[in-house]
Amino acid sequence: MVDIVAGPDSYRDLSRLLAVTNYGENAINVQLSLDETYGDIQPVRENPQTKQAYVSIMRGCENMCTYCVVPLTRGKERSRPIDSILEEIRILSDQGFKQVTLLGQNVNSYRDKSESTISMIHATSTVTGFKTVYKPKSGGRTFDVLLDKVSEIDKDMRIRFTSPHPKDFPMEVIQLIKERNNICNQIHLPAQSGDNKTLDAMGRGYTVETYLNLVDQFKKEIPNIALTSDFISGFCSESEEGHQKTIDLIQKVGYSFCFVFPYSMREKTKAHYRLIDNVPEDVKRRRHQELKATFREQSLKFNQNLIGTEQVLLIETLSTKRSETAIGGRTDNGVKTIFEPGTNNYAVGDYVKTIITSATSQTLQAKIL
Ligand code: SF4
Missing domain, CATH: 2.40.50 (OB fold (Dihydrolipoamide Acetyltransferase, E2P))
Structure with missing residues (x-):
């Protein structure tokens, strides 16, 4: 028996939902908010054994990758006001935390348009060769501005962030990673596939060539950068040749770690309506194992190169x-x-x-x- 169904954006409505159940009724609020960022909530961290914290900076995503349910479950992008993020990190620093990971579905589309920053002009900039389904955005403070300010709070605090979408990775962020000792030399850059046909079917907005071009720019600026990625094996109509191209990409980039998943179709996604989940399960599993084996070889090489450093x-x-x-x-x-x-x-x-x-x-x- 369930009395209340409360969605992720309904916490401000909890007292009303509880009141409804006092009258013997069931209560439900699963509406997604267009502006909820949890910006005025300071999380209580009760584990004294850790000196690492995750700080949410934005919610939602508008990229509409065809396999992904996040835009439907988390709604449109909205960024938490910069002042509230900086305040939370100052408190973490005072409490002795030594590492903060900035979190969001697509951190490099962060854009604080709260009143105090509305006059800042920053137009949307997509990396050359990448496409986006976004309407152009302008105004507010962007991710590089946030990262700059966060890294100034405590020089002894390590800063990480996840996840960025490759299409709008600002080179200003690379410069900051290069210049600031406390921004870690590690970037999670989800590729999902190394096959252009599959990338197109996924709606990722780039080709493997543009992705590799971006990786080359990163490595040129920061030769010892560690790159990690996500990959999906057996996406709709992925051919054996396409799978091999993903293996090639993993080998070319030399990731330090990859998260790999066999494709599982989600209801209500674009892929669910428009594509056919036609790669047999045993083939998905075999490809999944092959991707894992490939990235582990690369991880080993990456780690062996660190011996003696x-x-x-x-x-x-x-x-x-x-x-x-x-x-x-x-x-x-x-x-x-x-x-x-x-x-x-x-x-x-x-x-x-x-x-x-x-x-x-x-x-x-x-x-x-
Ligand atoms: S995969 Fe990432 S970028 Fe694509 S829609 Fe989902 S959350 Fe957004």
Whole structure:
């Protein structure tokens, strides 16, 4: 028996919904708001064991990738006011947090158009060669402005962000990553496929050539950048040749990590109405395994290239599965690393300078310097 169905944007309506049930009625509010950003809510973080926090900066997405249900479940893009984000991060800094990840469905379309910033003029800019279904947007403060201000709050706090869509990745953000030591050298750049026919069917707005061109620009500016990505195996009508092109892309880019998923059609998406989910399940599973094996080879190469380099780790855990005494941390570019602390006393959130001694596809081992 369910009394209340409350959607993600209905929290301000909870008292009314509860009142309705007092009269023996069922209550429901699953409407998506056009402007709700949770901007005036300061989350309570109760886990004293962590020094990392996720900070929501925007909600919704208007890209309408044909396989994706997010635009239907989260609604249109709306950005949280910049002042409220900066305030939350200042509080986190005062509380001793050492890493913040800025979160949004499409962070680089962030655009704060709240009253205090409405006069700032920033037109929509799409990376050369990429297409968008957006209507042009202007005004407000964009993601690079936010990132600039966030990174100034606490120079000892690492800043990450996820997820950006490749089509509107501002080069100003790359410059900031290059210039600011506390913005991590890691970018999640979801490709989804390495096959132009599949990318077109997905409605991603780019070809594999434009994607690779963007990757080349990133690597030219920041040679040691770690790139991660998402891939879908067995999307509608994906051919064996198309699948092979995705394998080729993973090898060319040399990602440090990939999230790969076998395609599963979602109701009400464009693909559900217009395309046929016609790749057999066993083929999807086989391709999924092949993508995983390919990215793991690349992850291993990426990690092996770090052997002998000095890395500053941010300690995340004082215990690991591999050893009773080892401590776990993460490099600036996002690779899990374990090391033996010896007689030193460390706490979660400490930084420690190390040299990398060995690598697997998932983890590095290090020694304290
Ligand atoms: S896949 Fe990402 S960019 Fe595409 S519609 Fe979904 S949330 Fe938006």
